[in-house]
Amino acid sequence: MRFLFEMNPKSKKNTGLSKNKWQTILIFGFNFLTMKKIILISLAAMLVLASCKKPDPTVQTRLESLIPKPVSVNATGGEFELTAKTIIYVSEGTPELFSIAELMADGWRSATGLALKIEKTKTPPPSGIYLSLGANDKALGDEGYNLTITKRLLSLSANQPAGVFRGMQTVRQLLPAAAESSSLQKGSWKIATASIRDFPTYGHRGFMLDVARHFFSVEDVKRSIDLVSSYKINQVHLHLSDDQGWRIEIKSWPKLTEHGGSTQVGGGAGGFYTQDQYKEIVRYAQERFIAIIPEIDMPGHTNAALASYPELNCNGKAPQLYSGIEVGFSTLCTKKEITYKFIDDVVSEISAITPGPYFHVGGDESHATTKEDYIPFMERVQDIVFAHGKKIIGWDEIAISKLRPEVVAQVWSEAENGKKAIAQGGKILMSPANKIYLDMSYDSTSKLGLHWAAYIEVDSAYQWDPATLVKGIAKENIIGIEAALWSETIKNLNDIEYMVFPRLPGYAEIGWSPESNRNWEEYKVRLGRQAERFRVLNIDYYRSNKVPWQD
Numbered sequence: 001m002r003f004l005f006e007m008n009p010k011s012k013k014n015t016g017l018s019k020n021k022w023q024t025i026l027i028f029g030f031n032f033l034t035m036k037k038i039i040l041i042s043l044a045a046m047l048v049l050a051s052c053k054k055p056d057p058t059v060q061t062r063l064e065s066l067i068p069k070p071v072s073v074n075a076t077g078g079e080f081e082l083t084a085k086t087i088i089y090v091s092e093g094t095p096e097l098f099s100i101a102e103l104m105a106d107g108w109r110s111a112t113g114l115a116l117k118i119e120k121t122k123t124p125p126p127s128g129i130y131l132s133l134g135a136n137d138k139a140l141g142d143e144g145y146n147l148t149i150t151k152r153l154l155s156l157s158a159n160q161p162a163g164v165f166r167g168m169q170t171v172r173q174l175l176p177a178a179a180e181s182s183s184l185q186k187g188s189w190k191i192a193t194a195s196i197r198d199f200p201t202y203g204h205r206g207f208m209l210d211v212a213r214h215f216f217s218v219e220d221v222k223r224s225i226d227l228v229s230s231y232k233i234n235q236v237h238l239h240l241s242d243d244q245g246w247r248i249e250i251k252s253w254p255k256l257t258e259h260g261g262s263t264q265v266g267g268g269a270g271g272f273y274t275q276d277q278y279k280e281i282v283r284y285a286q287e288r289f290i291a292i293i294p295e296i297d298m299p300g301h302t303n304a305a306l307a308s309y310p311e312l313n314c315n316g317k318a319p320q321l322y323s324g325i326e327v328g329f330s331t332l333c334t335k336k337e338i339t340y341k342f343i344d345d346v347v348s349e350i351s352a353i354t355p356g357p358y359f360h361v362g363g364d365e366s367h368a369t370t371k372e373d374y375i376p377f378m379e380r381v382q383d384i385v386f387a388h389g390k391k392i393i394g395w396d397e398i399a400i401s402k403l404r405p406e407v408v409a410q411v412w413s414e415a416e417n418g419k420k421a422i423a424q425g426g427k428i429l430m431s432p433a434n435k436i437y438l439d440m441s442y443d444s445t446s447k448l449g450l451h452w453a454a455y456i457e458v459d460s461a462y463q464w465d466p467a468t469l470v471k472g473i474a475k476e477n478i479i480g481i482e483a484a485l486w487s488e489t490i491k492n493l494n495d496i497e498y499m500v501f502p503r504l505p506g507y508a509e510i511g512w513s514p515e516s517n518r519n520w521e522e523y524k525v526r527l528g529r530q531a532e533r534f535r536v537l538n539i540d541y542y543r544s545n546k547v548p549w550q551d
């Protein structure tokens with residue numbers, strides 16, 4: 001300041017201006033120049049301050065709270081923000097990525113009020129969100145992804161569209177939970193900068209819903225698909241028939257649904273999906289890169305079919321419809337030709353509207369079928385399903401038959417059966433009832449659920465590993481895991497949510513994340529941080545006292 005003051009008087013020589021005028025100019029000149037400097041300096045200081053401002057801890061915490069836990073996360077300390085100007089770019093010639101972008105933009109619109117534009121691009125953009133294929137990283141497989149987030153650009157690349165979809169589920173969890181709300185929320189939509197490399201441990205991560213004991217509407221099934229897809233589940237198995245009800249329209253055997261679908265446990269009205277409704281469920285799941293696995297349980301668990309068509313019974317007489325919860329009393333007549341015609345028609349109609357690779361043939365608890373009848377029956381059923389172009393999954397009992405090598409045995413009860421399947425060249429889907437059955441009560445005070453296999457609290461649900469649970473069933477034998485929700489005691493969507501949450505995120509993590517990355521003490525903290533997400537999504541979850549809920 002002094003320097004300036006002294007400089008100016010020197011230049012006043014020979015200007016012919018009066019002292020007064022000089023004073024005015026000096027004062028104004030000083031003030032003007034000084035002010036300009038001060039403003040510039042403070043602006044620069046503010047910029048410096050803003051750029052090294054401490055990152056918002058909640059934004060960074062979300063990076064450490066992901067479920068399932070990614071293979072690797074490197075935080076870089078900054079923030080990327082979704083604003084009204086953010087554009088989602090998708091690499092040209094990838095229509096699947098465009099659909100993913102639409103799904104995500106739609107999902108965020110109501111809460112954020114942002115109408116994110118989606119544009120195709122030939123070259124990577126300098127800013128915005130960029131979805132692309134050609135990650136050129138073999139280890140990512142079909143579902144892995146690389147996510148690189150800088151302050152200006154969120155770039156998500158994968159080998160396949162499924163990988164981009166899974167990566168987007170990670171992005172969803174990096175945003176505030178409020179972004180999931182169905183009504184407009186105040187907030188800034190910040191994501192921590194980082195690079196994440198991620199891919200699943202198991203290719204098959206399933207959820208089963210029993211729509212036979214109690215029937216659930218298409219809307220309920222879609223909501224369930226939505227919720228599980230956000231934890232990177234990729235298979236939804238629908239248990240479509242049982243003693244209490246037949247739930248899918250078979251055009252060549254219409255009484256299956258007309259009569260066999262007309263009740264459920266407790267005697268309620270039941271219901272069924274028309275083939276168009278089933279196709280809609282399949283489409284909805286496909287949009288989320290989830291395959292539907294249809295199950296028609298046989299030769300037991302068939303009272304609804306037997307009640308609809310007397311000719312399927314060995315004595316030719318149709319039994320009454322059944323609305324209790326006993327198991328193991330019904331069987332198709334394995335000696336009659338009509339039984340195989342029936343199965344062929346059913347498998348043919350369902351396979352034609354199921355794009356996924358699998359058809360589940362049940363095969364469990366056939367206590368009313370002799371072993372001598374069961375074995376040749378299953379062998380014939382395998383040929384039928386195979387002829388309709390589907391791979392077979394069956395409950396572990398099927399392994400007492402001679403299996404085709406491409407058959408998958410779903411181990412729920414007898415590990416020995418699993419080993420028999422492996423010995424025949426087959427693979428295993430792990431669903432040990434005492435660890436992963438979602439219809440098992442949490443503890444003795446739970447109002448819902450059964451407990452014949454175990455009480456399964458949230459910690460017990462998490463603390464096991466499919467590859468080491470059974471001696472003789474190793475990782476290379478296992479295609480993955482499935483969490484099954486049987487619905488004897490589950491009557492509505494709230495009941496579904498209460499049994500599925502908060503256990504399912506843990507199962508999803510067991511299926512996705514490397515075993516070496518998993519630890520209950522650390523996981524329970526991440527799970528506790530999902531509370532707000534559950535609240536915003538209106539999930540009616542069980543507030544286990546094993547979890548440090550944070551809301």
Ligand code: TNX
Pocket residue numbers: 327364365395412437439450486487488
């Ligand atoms: C056993 S698991 C069953 C189902 C029941 C369930 C109840 C399996 C293959 N069969 O029929 O609904 O227990 O927990």
